[in-house]
Amino acid sequence: MNTQLSGVLAAAKAADRAALIGYLPAxxxxxxxxxxxxxxxIDGGADAVEIGLPHSDPVLDGPTIQTADDIALRNGVRTRDVLETVRQVTAANPTVPVLVMTYWNPVDRYGAARFAADLAAAGGAGCILPDLPVEEAGPWLAAAEELGLATVFVVAPxxxxxxxxxxTASGTGFVYAAAVMGVTGSRNQVGEMAEDLVRRTRATTDLPVCVGLGVSTAAQAAEVAAFxxxxxxxxxxxxxxxxxxxxEAGYAAVRELAAELAEGVRKR
Incomplete structure (x- = not known):
């Protein structure tokens, strides 16, 4: 269990709002x-952030993130660069939880115990592992628990x-609820199945349930934040x-959108 991540999510709940969690790839x-x-x-208002570990075959990611991953890979990004990005962000923002979102293969190749140790040393709060079956997660879970890292698994409709x-019995930190069936990407409407999935997931756990896949506007953020x-x-x-x-214009645009979404999650 990562107390920093739990604390941030609990603080948002105490303020009667949802937390805003932003993702960008290293x-x-x-x-x-x-x-x-x-x-x-973070400057725009994200409560926590996910840093993606770019993958050559991001099967759960839609064309937008695939494009970004391809750019990152052509830039020569390596796992050590992901960890260095985590280190830089946590050093500048010691109260903001920073998670790594990654497919299992790069962690497996790096070494689960080594990756957990290096992520903890960089100040990371934990990992989101969308394609790791819980039945095969024992070695990672043991290393993560020893180091106080959260392990977030993904559930789907x-x-x-x-x-x-x-x-949910195996995860810590929060549960990542995929709002729709299919790959990631902005949508005109968030999935109608999301609210039912959150309800069913909450029936199995006391962990916070956070919804992703599809939110792109303040109105959608408010809609999801309601449940x-x-x-x-x-x-x-x-x-x-x-x-x-x-x-630089991209950073400014990200900051602006984060501010809009941060306002949206406060309108639940």
Missing amino acids: GFPTIDGAAQAVQAL SSRDQRLATI ADGVIVGSAFVQRILDAASP
Whole structure:
């Protein structure tokens, strides 16, 4: 259990609002500029942030994040760069939880215990592991628990109640509820299945349930905040950087959107 992450989510709940969790991949728009991009999320009002570990086959990510991952990989990003970005962000923002969002393969190749140790040393709050089956997570969970790292698993609308209970029993920090079936990306409407998924997930756990996949506007953030403990936004931030004329303009656009979304989660 990561007390920093739990504290931030509890503080948002005590203020009768949802937390805003922003995502951007490491190495994007540049290796050196990634920390600045994440800083823009925080400056705009994100309560916690996720830093993505770019992957060559991001099967759960839509075209927007795939594009950003491709840019990051062409920039030469490595796992050590992801950890360095975490270190820079946590050093500048010691009260903001920083998680790494990653597919399991890069962690497995790096070494689960080594990755956990290096993430903790960098000040990270934990990991979101969307494709790691809980039945195979024992070595990671042991290392993470020893180091006080949160392990966040993903549930989907297709998850049956018994499966939800199995997943939530193994996770810590919060549960990541995928609002829609399919890959990540901004949508005109957030999934109607999201509220039902949150209700069913809460029936199995006392962990906060945070919803991601599809939120891109303050109105959508407010809609999700009405029934979720946290609102997770990624693709919309990535798109702002992709659309910008320069990295600096991208950071400003990210900061602006984060401020709008932070206002949205306060209108639950």
